[in-house]
Amino acid sequence: MTLIEKIPELDDDGLKNLLANARRLSEEGSAKQQAAAAELLPALEEAAAARQAEKVEAAAAKRAAKRDAKKPD
Numbered sequence: 678m679t680l681i682e683k684i685p686e687l688d689d690d691g692l693k694n695l696l697a698n699a700r701r702l703s704e705e706g707s708a709k710q711q712a713a714a715a716e717l718l719p720a721l722e723e724a725a726a727a728r729q730a731e732k733v734e735a736a737a738a739k740r741a742a743k744r745d746a747k748k749p750d
Contacts, residue, residue, distance in 0.1 A: 681720050689728060696721040 680695075687695065699721055703714035 680717060684720055684724050687724075692721065692725055692728065696725055 684692065684695075695717075699714040699717045702710040703718060704711075706714060
C-alpha cells in the first residue's frame with residue numbers, strides 16, 4: 678500500500694503532520710525528498726481541504742439545528 682493510498686485512513690492530526698512534513702521537504706529536502714513531496718502534496722492538500730469543508734458543513738448544520746430548536750412554534 679502506498680502512502681497516497683493510506684491518506685484516507687489517517688486521522689486529522691496524522692494528515693496535518695504529513696502535510697506539514699511534505700511542505701517542508703518540498704522546500705528543504707534532498708532532490709529525492711522534494712520529488713516524493715511533490716507527488717504527495719496534491720493528494721494531501723485535497724484531503725485536508727475536504728476534511729475542513731466537512732467540518733464547516735457539520736458546524737453550520739449544528740448551528741442551524743440549534744437555531745431551529747429555539748424558534749417558537
